[in-house]
Amino acid sequence: MGKDLDMVYRTDRKIVYKVPSIKNITGEFLRALDWPSGVTGLIFVFKEQIAAEHEILSALPLDLDVGLVYSATKESLPAGAAPSADGFSQDLAPGEDELSKLYLLGREMVLAPILSVRNIPPGDPAAVKNKVRKQLAEGKVGLWSRRGAPAGAIALTWWHDFADNPVQWIPWVWIAGDLLPDERRNLHGRISAWLKSGVEGKVQCVVDSYNIRSQKFFRKMGFIPECLHIVKS
Secondary structure (H helix, E strand, O other): OOOOOEEEEEOOOEEEEEEOOHHHOOHHHHHOOOOOOOOOEEEEEEOOOOOOHHHHHHOOOOOOEEEEEEEEEOOOOOOOOOOOOOOEEEEOOOOHHHHHHHHHHHHHHHHHHHOOOOOOOOOOHHHHHHHHHHHHHHOEEEEEEEOOEEEEEEEEEEEEOOOOOEEEEOOOEEEOOOOOHHHHHHHHHHHHHHHHHHOOOEEEEEEEOOOHHHHHHHHHOOOEEEEEEEEOO
């Protein structure tokens, strides 16, 4: 490994390194990484603030499992728009069947660009339903409809950051693809307000390197990129 790679944290399964800049992250850099026995994840934090991540990450090879962690605090999240007569309504008791269907739709959409270069098994509806049931029981799930049809959903659970400190975590988001620009902005405002009210301290999510749309979404929601993950395939 290069001399600019400083280890800052390690467990049996992951190593956290500090490098000068996200500009160091290229396909060549990632393919040259050493993977000690038992380690399945490498995480990079950076000495300089992350900027222009969309251009850097979109240039990475699609066969590499790379994600950028976005982070926000309750204080940094925008208040969002107050509910109005805009055609949207929130389901205060979303069901696991509907949420599971939306999760699978979102999974299919997110994975579509990499199916030709990665061996990814199809989603297991039973496993997804169990996951959603756990999220409903232990976390929070927001679901919005527009004129009776699902328009957006987001889950908020608990996980940990790169140093294993507890944080709230967004495992998935789904937004209908047929929303008009004004409708999308209205829904974003509702999601932002929901997050602001539900987050207790720090909240994070991870976005795939090729998923530029989601990267821009979380930037709009007040999140900033914190670190980068690569998972051993």
